[in-house]
Amino acid sequence: MTDRIAVIPGDGIGREVVPATQRVLEAVEPEFSFVEAAAGDAVKEETGTALPAETRELVADADATLFGAAGETAADVILPLRQIVGSFVNVRPARAYPGTDALRPETDLVFLRENTEGVYTGHESRLTDDVATLTRVVTEFASERLAEFACEYVEERDEDGFTIAHKANVMRETDGLFRDTVDRVADVRGVPHDEALMDALATHLCLHPEEYGVVVCPNLAGDVLSDLAAGLVGGLGLLPSANIGPENALFEPVHGTAPDIAGEGVANPCATMFSAAMLLEYLDYDEEGKAVRSAVESVLEDGPRTPDLGGSAGTDAVTDAVLGQLS
Ligand code: NAI
Numbered sequence: 001m002t003d004r005i006a007v008i009p010g011d012g013i014g015r016e017v018v019p020a021t022q023r024v025l026e027a028v029e030p031e032f033s034f035v036e037a038a039a040g041d042a043v044k045e046e047t048g049t050a051l052p053a054e055t056r057e058l059v060a061d062a063d064a065t066l067f068g069a070a071g072e073t074a075a076d077v078i079l080p081l082r083q084i085v086g087s088f089v090n091v092r093p094a095r096a097y098p099g100t101d102a103l104r105p106e107t108d109l110v111f112l113r114e115n116t117e118g119v120y121t122g123h124e125s126r127l128t129d130d131v132a133t134l135t136r137v138v139t140e141f142a143s144e145r146l147a148e149f150a151c152e153y154v155e156e157r158d159e160d161g162f163t164i165a166h167k168a169n170v171m172r173e174t175d176g177l178f179r180d181t182v183d184r185v186a187d188v189r190g191v192p193h194d195e196a197l198m199d200a201l202a203t204h205l206c207l208h209p210e211e212y213g214v215v216v217c218p219n220l221a222g223d224v225l226s227d228l229a230a231g232l233v234g235g236l237g238l239l240p241s242a243n244i245g246p247e248n249a250l251f252e253p254v255h256g257t258a259p260d261i262a263g264e265g266v267a268n269p270c271a272t273m274f275s276a277a278m279l280l281e282y283l284d285y286d287e288e289g290k291a292v293r294s295a296v297e298s299v300l301e302d303g304p305r306t307p308d309l310g311g312s313a314g315t316d317a318v319t320d321a322v323l324g325q326l327s
């Protein structure tokens, strides 16, 4: 059956990098059916809502969604979208590519971040004017589901195993449950794993990123550590991400709408193209996913490159070069 892909360019450079990436997807799989939908600041101005009902339905019914970025309304768009796909894990690769100016060229990391609980459940309260509290939620169910995903991720990619990031020496109950559950699932499945205290891990990742590969994290730790790793590889224009749910998934670059360069035709489309490679693999187009990733990598290495990477090429020239690699 034809896979239906919802395409949401959003605002700013989303409208440049998403169409560029759709050309790449069309080139590797002419059978895909693309349905475009609106979300973000512009549609809110027009209709009063940043995420119209038809966009929600389209995403719910699609096999996968490619999203660009939304401006001021980002939180009103991306949080509900992640809910619609039931995303329980956020996959954030951070890899340094030859030809780019990475702080740590040896970095090749993937963060698997728990995406539904921890300190981001919104259980916050203001007890008095000068005292606020937050309730942290960790369940065996969510930790187990993340661990199962991590084991499959590592097995499918022939990775060496994974590192569990936590702070169970202080948060004994919550991170204790997280660590013990992930540890138990990995033991049962025979997947090699070690663990690291998240604060010490932050230091080690800066000094010796090459010693790590896949890192499995609670929600907040995953948010912070993956952003730290983004700094190691440099260039927001290169970082993809995936929000995976039980039967649906959403793929998006990590960057925003880049208002400073929007409309100039110079946005780097590589992060969105790497996100599309993840989308292809999610839909079991493994060969096509690999082909897109290596086409983008070879263009990064040999050029043409966009100005954020020191080049002078536009989005279209980079896209044409990627298409050239694929043909
Ligand atoms: P940003 O990621 O849009 O831009 C930060 C800097 O990186 C800018 O100088 C920009 O030109 C550059 N940059 C980012 N992506 C690039 C690319 N593909 N090619 C070349 N240069 C690139 O982050 P900022 O400026 O903090 O946010 C701008 C807007 O984007 C805000 O309205 C924010 O709410 C929204 N945003 C949306 C997100 C989403 O929809 N998921 C995520 C982050 C921000």
Ligand code: MG
Binding pocket: 223, 224, 227
């Ligand atoms: Mg973040």
